[in-house]
Amino acid sequence: MKTPPTPPVRNETDGSPVRIGALVPLTRPGWAEAGRHLLAGLELAVRDVNDTGGIGGRPLELLARDTAADPDRAAAAVDELARLGVAALAGEYHSVVARAAAARADALGLPFLCSSAVLDALTEQPTEWVARLAPAQSHGWRIYADFLLGAGHRRIAVATQPSAYWAAGTRILRDRLAPHGGSIIELDMRALTPTAVCDELAGSGATALLLLVGHPEPAVPLVKAVRRDRRLAELVVGAPAGQPEFAEWASSLGEDGAAIPFLRYLPERLTPLGARVGTALRERLTEAPSFVAFEGYDTVTVLADVLRAQGVDRARIAESWSRVAVEGTRGEIRFSRAPGINVWQWVWAPVQVVDRDPAEGDRFRVLHVG
Numbered sequence: 001m002k003t004p005p006t007p008p009v010r011n012e013t014d015g016s017p018v019r020i021g022a023l024v025p026l027t028r029p030g031w032a033e034a035g036r037h038l039l040a041g042l043e044l045a046v047r048d049v050n051d052t053g054g055i056g057g058r059p060l061e062l063l064a065r066d067t068a069a070d071p072d073r074a075a076a077a078v079d080e081l082a083r084l085g086v087a088a089l090a091g092e093y094h095s096v097v098a099r100a101a102a103a104r105a106d107a108l109g110l111p112f113l114c115s116s117a118v119l120d121a122l123t124e125q126p127t128e129w130v131a132r133l134a135p136a137q138s139h140g141w142r143i144y145a146d147f148l149l150g151a152g153h154r155r156i157a158v159a160t161q162p163s164a165y166w167a168a169g170t171r172i173l174r175d176r177l178a179p180h181g182g183s184i185i186e187l188d189m190r191a192l193t194p195t196a197v198c199d200e201l202a203g204s205g206a207t208a209l210l211l212l213v214g215h216p217e218p219a220v221p222l223v224k225a226v227r228r229d230r231r232l233a234e235l236v237v238g239a240p241a242g243q244p245e246f247a248e249w250a251s252s253l254g255e256d257g258a259a260i261p262f263l264r265y266l267p268e269r270l271t272p273l274g275a276r277v278g279t280a281l282r283e284r285l286t287e288a289p290s291f292v293a294f295e296g297y298d299t300v301t302v303l304a305d306v307l308r309a310q311g312v313d314r315a316r317i318a319e320s321w322s323r324v325a326v327e328g329t330r331g332e333i334r335f336s337r338a339p340g341i342n343v344w345q346w347v348w349a350p351v352q353v354v355d356r357d358p359a360e361g362d363r364f365r366v367l368h369v370g
Contacts, residue, residue, distance in 0.1 A: 015058055015059075016058065017059045017061035018055040018058050018059070018061065018087060018312055019061045019063055019084065019086045020061075020062060020063070020086050020087060020088050020089065020090055020300070020303055021062075021063050021064075021065065021077070021082075021084070021086040021089045021090065022039065022062050022063065022064040022065065022089070023064075023065055023067050023077060023089065023090070023092040023097070023101055024038050024039045024042075024064055024066065024067065024091050024092070024093070025067050025068055025093055025094055026039070026066040026068070028068065028069075029068065029069050030066075030067060030068045030069030030093075030097075031069070031093060033247070033248045034093045034246065034290070035066070035093060036285070037246070037285065037289060037290045037292045037293040037296070038092075038093055038115060038116060038292050038295065038296040039091075040281060040285050040289070040293050040296065041281065041289070041292070041293040041295060041297035041298075041299070041300075042064070042090060042091060042297070042299060042300050043062060043284075043296075044277065044281060044284060044297055045297040045298075045299070045300030045301050046060050046061075046300055049300065049301075049304045055304065055307045055308055055312075056308060056311075060300075060307075062090075062300075063084060064091075065080070065081065067097050067101075069097055070097065071097050071100030074092065074097045074100050074101045075101065075103070077101075078104040078105055078108065078110065078112075079104065079108070081110075082108050087111070087312040087317060088111040088112065088113060088303055088306075088314070088317055089101065089105055089110060089111065089112040089113070090113050090296075090300060090303060091115050091116075091296070091299065092116065092117050093117065093292060094117060094165075095118055095122075095137070095164070096119070096163065096164055096165060098116075098119070098122060099117070099121070099123070099164075101114075102114065102127075102130045102343070103124070105129055106123055106127045106129045109129060109314055109318075110129065110314060111129055111130075111131075111314055111317040111318045112129060112130045112131070113130075113131050113132070113299050113302060113303055114131070114132040114133065114134070115133055115134065115295045115296055116133075116134050116296075118134045118136060118137040118140060119136075119164065119165055119168060120136045120137050120138050120168065120340060121164075121342070123343055124342070125342060126342045126343075127343060128318050128321070128344075129318045130342075130343040130344065131324075131335050131343055131344035131345070132343050132344070132345050132346065133295055133299060133302070133333065133346050133349060134265060134295060134346075134349060135265060135348045135351055136338065136340075136341055137165070137168055137169060138168075138172050138340070139348055139351070139370075140263050140265070140351050140370070141169055141172040141173060141176075141240055141263070142172060142176045143351050143353065143370030144173070144238075144240045144263055145172070145176035145182075146176070146370070147353045147367060147368035148177070148182075148208060148238070149176075150368065152207070153207045153208045153236065154183070154207070155182070155183055155204070155205050156182065156184055156207075156209075156210060157184075157187055157200075157204055157208065157209045157210070158173070158184055158186055158187065158210045158212050159187045159189055159192075159209060159210070159211055159212060159213055159222060160186055160188065160212040160213065161189050161190065161212070161213050161214060161218075162190070165241075166212040166213070169212055169240065169241070170184060170212060173210070173240075185200075185206055187200055187201075189218050189222075194218065194222045194224070194225035194226075197222060197226070198225050198229045198231070198232060201226070201231075201235065202231040207235065207236060208235065208236040208238055209226060209236070209237050209238070210237075210238045210240060211223070211238065211241075211243065212240075215243045215248075215249065215252075219243060220253060223237060223253055223257065224256055227256040236259075237259075238260060238262065239260050239261070239262045240261075240262060240263050241262070242263050242264060242291075243262065244257055244260050244262045244356055245264055245291065245292070246290055247287055247288075250356065254361075255361070257356060257361070258355065258357065259355050259356070259358050260355055261353050261354065261355045261367055262353070262354065263351060263352070263353060264290075264291045264351075264352050264364075265295065265330070265349045265350060265352075266291045266294065266330060266350060267330050267350040268352075268366070268369070270329055270330060271327060271328070271329055271330065271331060273327060273328070273329050274328070274329030274330055277329050278294070278329070281293045281297070288362070294328075294330060297329055298326075298328035298329055298330065301326055302324060302328070302333055305324065305326045306320050306324065309323075321335045321344040322335060322336070322344070330349060330350055331349075333346050334347075335347075350369075350370075351369070351370035352366050352368070352370070353366075353367045353368035353369075353370075354366050354367060
């Protein structure tokens with residue numbers, strides 16, 4: 001492991017706080033609702049850690065920074081938090097932002113436990129400094145492709161925008177579908193209006209349309225256009241990236257937002273810790289917590305366990321990923337090296353394909369389990 005170029009973190013024993021930095025999207029164009037859920041999970045776990053003695057008697061303190069889905073802003077936040085003496089970084093939801101943060105954390109020698117971003121190539125080269133809770137995109141999206149195949153879909157249209165994340169998702173789906181006779185039709189949302197997409201779909205032979213686009217634009221108008229086009233009455237609309245998980249999706253689309261399968265990272269049953277945390281998160285958020293909130297809670301739970309065992313020395317924290325064995329809200333968390341993944345990875349968080357029940361929009365139906 002390379003020696004961190006930053007000054008060593010102070011190792012006070014006088015009761016001063018142990019600081020961890022948190023990266024969260026709290027303003028547009030970031031998905032602010034996801035950021036709010038992620039932050040709620042992080043903050044709740046910090047409270048619980050401090051209620052049970054903190055880190056060796058020292059309080060745990062969270063320094064949160066809004067990334068607004070901006071990679072440059074995230075990298076600058078990593079620099080700032082490193083100067084402020086945080087022992088480690090946590091969080092981030094958007095994959096392209098987490099990638100920028102991971103690169104900067106790796107360069108600075110600052111441990112980073114990524115909560116929610118799934119892009120396989122979180123770093124360009126293998127690193128000891130970064131670990132991740134969320135399953136890699138290749139793992140989750142292959143499960144989604146298996147769900148499509150099991151439901152009889154072989155010709156799949158994807159409405160997409162330029163992004164490393166969407167491009168990777170398209171490639172994963174194509175590679176998984178092709179050996180089973182499946183094919184992908186790409187619809188470039190830079191060139192097509194929602195009405196034009198409907199026209200393309202009507203003559204394409206596609207039985208499913210996947211939304212590999214941002215929310216609310218152009219996802220919301222596209223879903224509305226498809227739902228109102230009688231030619232597409234039998235077309236299945238899907239959103240593997242998980243947009244329908246959040247209440248904002250339901251409020252934007254109403255009935256049109258139901259029956260759209262997406263990936264969520266929850267088990268059939270939460271652990272006893274998860275059940276208790278779920279109740280507390282619901283009170284904090286005043287709505288049902290998303291899987292992203294549980295990811296936030298688990299992130300701090302892991303970091304607190306590492307800090308208690310290793311102290312605040314950054315190198316010792318990064319060297320300990322392989323020894324983590326922590327009971328989280330969704331199962332036991334351990335990190336290992338997964339093929340093709342350059343960071344320490346929980347292999348794997350539970351994966352479900354679910355949708356919102358058309359008869360009861362606040363209820364989720366489990367359609368497939370990976």
